[in-house]
Amino acid sequence: MRIETFEYLRPATLKEACDILAERSGAACILAGGTDLIPRLKQQLVRPSCLLDTTDMAEYRYVRSDAAGLAIGAGTTLQHLTSSETVRQQAPILAEAAGRVASRQIRNVATLGGNLCLQTRCWFYNQSRAWKRAKPDCYKAGGEICYVVNKPGQCYAVFQGDTAPALLALNARVKLLSARGERTLAIDQLYSGNGRDPFTIAPDELLVEVMIPHLPDGSAAAYGKFSHRKAVDFPLAGVAVWLAVDDAQGKGRGARLALTGVGPAPFRVPAAEALLAGPETDAAAIRGAAAAAARAAQPVKNLHHGPPALRRKMVGIMSRRAIEDAGNKSRMK
Ligand SMILES: Cc1cc2nc3c(=O)[nH]c(=O)nc-3n(C[C@H](O)[C@H](O)[C@H](O)COP(=O)(O)OP(=O)(O)OC[C@H]3O[C@@H](n4cnc5c(N)ncnc54)[C@H](O)[C@@H]3O)c2cc1C
Numbered sequence: 001m002r003i004e005t006f007e008y009l010r011p012a013t014l015k016e017a018c019d020i021l022a023e024r025s026g027a028a029c030i031l032a033g034g035t036d037l038i039p040r041l042k043q044q045l046v047r048p049s050c051l052l053d054t055t056d057m058a059e060y061r062y063v064r065s066d067a068a069g070l071a072i073g074a075g076t077t078l079q080h081l082t083s084s085e086t087v088r089q090q091a092p093i094l095a096e097a098a099g100r101v102a103s104r105q106i107r108n109v110a111t112l113g114g115n116l117c118l119q120t121r122c123w124f125y126n127q128s129r130a131w132k133r134a135k136p137d138c139y140k141a142g143g144e145i146c147y148v149v150n151k152p153g154q155c156y157a158v159f160q161g162d163t164a165p166a167l168l169a170l171n172a173r174v175k176l177l178s179a180r181g182e183r184t185l186a187i188d189q190l191y192s193g194n195g196r197d198p199f200t201i202a203p204d205e206l207l208v209e210v211m212i213p214h215l216p217d218g219s220a221a222a223y224g225k226f227s228h229r230k231a232v233d234f235p236l237a238g239v240a241v242w243l244a245v246d247d248a249q250g251k252g253r254g255a256r257l258a259l260t261g262v263g264p265a266p267f268r269v270p271a272a273e274a275l276l277a278g279p280e281t282d283a284a285a286i287r288g289a290a291a292a293a294a295r296a297a298q299p300v301k302n303l304h305h306g307p308p309a310l311r312r313k314m315v316g317i318m319s320r321r322a323i324e325d326a327g328n329k330s331r332m333k
Contacts, residue, residue, distance in 0.1 A: 004041070007050040014059055014177060017206055020052055022179035026203030028052045032075065033109035035102065036118050043128050045141065054111075060208050063087055070212040074113030078163070079104060081112060091212050093221035093240060097166035100225050103232045113207045116164055116174070116187075120157035120195045120264055121234065122302045124148060140196045148302045155195035156302050157264060162225065164191075164266035165240035167210060168258035169221050175209040176201060184211070191265035198264055219244035219254070220329035224318035226261075228305040235261040236306035237315050239293065241322040245281055245330045253277065257289065257319065262297035262311055269296040276323065286327075290320035 009028075011017040021028055029048035031037055040046045054060070060075040063084050070090050072081070081087050082099035101107055101115060124132075124147040125140045137143030140155045148156035164187065172187045185200070187210075192200050201207065215221075221242040227233040238260040244253040255276030260266045272289035294316035299308035 004044065004047055006048055008053065009050060010053045010056050012056045014057060014206070014208060017052060017054065017057060018177055018179045018204070020050075021204040021206065024050050030054060030117075030206060032111040032114035033077070033106075034114075035106050035110045036114060040119065040126075043126065045125065054113075060113075065090060068211070069214045072112060072210045072212070074111060074116075074207045074209060076112050077108060078110045078112065078115060079107040081163075082107065090214070091166075091170055093166045093169060093223050093242070094163060094212070097162045097223045097225075097238075097240065100223070100235075101162045106232075112163060112210060115161050116167070116190065116210070117199060117201070117207060118159065118161040120155070120159050120198045122148060122155075122157035122195070123304045124302070125157055148300055155264070156300050157195035157198075158261060158300075158302050159191065159195075159198060159263065159265050160234040160261050161266065162223075162235055162238060162260065165238055165258040165260040166221070166223055167212070168266055168268055169223075169240035169242040169256045170212050170215070171242075171256065172213075173211045174207055175211065176205045177208045178202065178205040180204070182208075188266075188268065191267075193263075193265045193267075195264035215242070216244055216254070218246075218330055220326045222322040222325035222329065224322040224325075226306070226311070226314040226318060236303060237261040237297065237299070237311045237318065239315060239318040239322045241276075241319070241326045243276060243281075243323065243326040243330050245327055255281075255289075257293055257323075259293060259297055259315060262299045262315060267296075269293045271296065272319065281327065286320055286323050289323060290316045293319040 028050040031053045060073040062073040064071045078098040088095045139146040224239045226237045240258045242256045255273045257272045271292040275289040297315040299311035
């Protein structure tokens with residue numbers, strides 16, 4: 001096996017990190033907890049000439065709450081999110097989704113930024129070079145053909161992060177920083193929808209903060225995850241729902257429903273949201289919304305476990321459960 005060499009840099013501040021990213025013009029790769037990146041380095045799926053380790057950048061690890069809402073530094077660990085009283089009170093679905101990632105050992109080092117920027121995955125892509133030697137590289141790895149569909153020109157790798165759908169349901173925004181300045185985006189704009197190149201982040205940019213607005217009184221959210229094992233496993237499908245129900249009138253006042261694990265990006269399902277925010281959030285509306293979510297899912301044969309039909313079916317089942325769960329929590333408030 002060829003030994004890869006690369007420069008290893010460990011900036012202490014965000015400014016230093018941005019300067020390095022600007023100087024290396026796309027050749028530097030950000031290393032946060034490393035729980036996604038290091039396996040990919042070992043499999044030689046990524047061969048950066050420079051690794052920028054964020055471990056010493058204490059200034060991007062925080063949870064702050066003010067009148068605008070919650071601001072969370074991208075370097076905050078997932079374990080911190082699951083145990084933070086502030087997050088548990090103001091964005092319990094985020095604490096719940098973070099707590100469903102992998103295992104406690106992984107969550108102790110894995111960061112929110114790394115989870116949102118998790119590379120898309122595929123049975124044909126996330127393999128060692130030895131495993132892949134039998135065939136030319138797949139489309140995501142730089143070849144011609146996507147082996148999921150045996151066709152050229154499009155990548156069918158899937159986004160399997162757990163926290164992104166929760167943040168879509170919470171209407172979060174993200175802040176990106178570079179030596180050129182900063183910009184904020186609605187979280188869905190972070191994702192391109194292209195499995196091969198799934199993020200809209202420029203090579204010199206760093207994701208630094210996630211901002212979550214305060215939720216209106218009486219609203220609540222829930223997350224459902226379908227995975228092969230109960231722990232240490234990626235979602236084969238995941239559903240996050242946020243609901244604001246006016247119980248006195250039985251009317252939905254607002255709804256957001258987002259999916260993960262069933263497409264190249266996490267995404268919202270407007271058809272389901274329209275039914276839940278409609279004049280009556282009754283059993284028929286819930287069934288309709290769950291069916292709309294299942295229809296919107298795009299599972300294909302890109303994962304070892306979880307046949308596409310089962311993943312689609314589970315999206316429907318989990319959507320119904322998550323809607324009911326969020327509705328019950330909302331009424332209890
Ligand atoms: C056994 C196992 C089980 C797992 N199970 C799950 C699971 O159930 N759910 C799940 O969601 N994930 C799972 N993962 C994947 C991974 O552990 C998590 O997604 C984790 O949150 C990644 O965070 P990290 O800080 O370790 O990221 P890293 O590995 O350091 O980085 C991940 C990617 O994000 C980029 N990146 C990191 N920080 C930034 C930033 N601030 N700005 C821009 N780009 C950045 C990196 O360059 C890299 O491409 C699992 C991994 C393993 C090994």
